[in-house]
Amino acid sequence: MIMTASPAEPKPLTRIQTKNRAAILDAGLEVFSTYGFRGSTLDQIATAAGLSKPNLLYYFPSKEAIHAELLTGLLTTWLDPLKLMRADGDPVPELLGYVRRKLEMSRQFPRESRLFANEILQGAPRIKAALSGELKTLVDAKAQVISKWSKAGLITEIDPHHLIFSIWSLTQHYADFDVQVRAVLGRDVPFDEAEQYLVQLFEKLLKP
Template sequence: MPKDRAPTRIQRKNRKAILDAALEVFSSRGFRGATVDEIASAAGLSKPNLLYYFPSKDAIYMALLEALLDSWLDPLRALDDSGEPLDQLLGYIRHKLDMSRDAPRESRLFAHEIMQGAPRISDILTGELKALVDDKAALIARWSAEGRIAPVHPQHLIFSIWSLTQHYADFDVQVRAVLGDEDPFDSAPDFVDTLFRRLLTP
């Protein structure tokens, strides 16, 4: 889409429709299984109209992933070294679980990319993501050393938070099949809070 002037209301609406449709298609089919025609159809646009906004399937996919990663990393960025460590970490965990409840397609989109070896975001993972995790891991390690939380391997703590909270989005069908009529998010928050509270309390 031309960038020499601010987009019109219709252009903003169409761009959002494309990204919403692409999220649904990519999260269910993965990058390889998705087609521009399918995304255009789901967005209610013609293929040439879609290509006015995004020149390729790759461009749509990267726009989604970059927006996802930015929003996904915000709660980790928000860990505050001036706050109470246990409250900060449990708040982060609750936020991640809320994201799995409210944005499951985004989680599955990211999982698809990682399972393929992260061919399109490897630079982000080894750059921006690693730098942020290194910074917050150092903070967690300091909290442990000061006795403000229990001794814990900081990177593995972060990995375990990611894997447990995102499980409810990435394996939603399995979780709901096992639980039956119970909504997993009715009981998951208390369980996850208790699990990590017991792990982290000095």
């Protein structure tokens, strides 16, 4: 016996189920992040996953279900880098660490970033609750930490919420608008340059 945990019989997944559900979620991420929820079709996702449409619907009950599963999984990934910012660390390195982690997510998971951006752009109909719940709670808590650093003179006097917004926008820009960045630069997005630039920016900004 290897596993039998939850009380409500979680039904262990077969090999095929595991593989196909993963393929569908990956395909859904690809398609939803490009066209948004309404602009994506089940046929697109099914084809990208190497399945037929009815076969896809054997694993997920609806288009909504795929999208919902992607979004809930995403929220955790989204909050983690901010959670890692410690109140008892050195303020500037802590904040720069957050910037670096967030930029690294744009580099490694641009599709996830675009899925999130698409959802927000379209009014966040499916995650508005999480934004004013979980997300707001976490941000408010971290904003207080930043405020204390600010008042203790460890960093400059600064609006903590806008500081956090600026970290989000600057780092996500390289994933969400990468087509524009590439078009303007005439080459692939240079994440190393971006990191240097952002470190320079936040070091100068935060210095008391």
